[in-house]
Amino acid sequence: DIQMTQSPSSLSASLGDRVTITCRASQSIANWLAWFQQKPGKAPKLLVSKASTLESGVPSRFSGTASGTDFTLTISSLQPDDFATYYCQQYSNYPYSFGQGTKLDIK
Amino acid sequence: QVQLVQSGAEVRKPGASVTLSCKASGYTFSRYHIHWVRQAPGQGLEWMGWINPNTGGSHYAQKFQGWVTMTRDTSLSTVYMELRSLKSDDTALFFCARSLGGLFDSWGQGTLVTVSS
Numbered sequence: 001d002i003q004m005t006q007s008p009s010s011l012s013a014s015l016g017d018r019v020t021i022t023c024r025a026s027q028s029i030a031n032w033l034a035w036f037q038q039k040p041g042k043a044p045k046l047l048v049s050k051a052s053t054l055e056s057g058v059p060s061r062f063s064g065t066a067s068g069t070d071f072t073l074t075i076s077s078l079q080p081d082d083f084a085t086y087y088c089q090q091y092s093n094y095p096y097s098f099g100q101g102t103k104l105d106i107k
Numbered sequence: 108q109v110q111l112v113q114s115g116a117e118v119r120k121p122g123a124s125v126t127l128s129c130k131a132s133g134y135t136f137s138r139y140h141i142h143w144v145r146q147a148p149g150q151g152l153e154w155m156g157w158i159n160p161n162t163g164g165s166h167y168a169q170k171f172q173g174w175v176t177m178t179r180d181t182s183l184s185t186v187y188m189e190l191r192s193l194k195s196d197d198t199a200l201f202f203c204a205r206s207l208g209g210l211f212d213s214w215g216q217g218t219l220v221t222v223s224s
Contacts, residue, residue, distance in 0.1 A: 032209065034210060034211070036152075036211075038152075041217075042216075042217075043202055043204075043214035043215065043216055043217055044152065044202070044211070044214060045214075046210070046211060046212050049210050049212075055212075087151065087152055089152070089154075089211075091206075091208075091209030091210060091211075092209075094166065094168070095154055095168040095169065096142075096154040096209065097154065098151055098152040098153070098154065099151075100151050101151045101152075
């Protein structure tokens with residue numbers, strides 16, 4: 001099974017800050033990686049697919065990059081609506097797997 | 108627009124079973140697999156498996172095999188997931204999600220299952 005190791009598990013930041021969340025796959029997933037944003041009690045929302053493709057309607061301050069088995073989600077300038085929990089997920093091999101999540105809160 | 112509407116919250120006693128539903132609208136039901144994802148209270152997301160609404164075929168994560176059964180009713184554009192022999196630590200929020208090529212692009216609102224004596 002593919003393990004997804006996400007870091008940090010929590011992050012405090014201020015409005016306007018640039019933040020980066022990382023995710024490492026235990027083996028090659030050929031960029032079949034998605035990023036989701038989840039707010040309490042709500043369903044996850046797809047932000048990025050194929051490691052770096054921004055979904056329609058997602059603000060351009062979000063971006064995803066890939067380097068081998070290392071993946072990053074960057075928010076260039078934090079806005080109030082961005083404080084949430086973020087998950088990476090590989091959809092290369094079954095069983096699909098998620099990172100442990102990164103809770104982003106206001107400093 | 109694409110919508111997945113899940114059934115309401117359920118409360119069960121240990122040992123009982125429960126069936127959750129996920130009704131799709133706004134797209135061709137048979138063209139997209141439906142996956143289920145579990146989220147225990149305060150925890151992360153855990154993939155459970157999928158069902159192909161076209162064929163009824165399914166695939167479950169190994170840890171859920173024997174515990175979960177996914178079915179569908181094409182006439183109602185609805186997918187069901189039965190959970191059996193519930194234990195207190197099965198208390199969780201369960202999401203259905205539409206996928207094409209494995210990518211979960213639309214999610215239901217979630218169904219909370221509480222298992223308590």
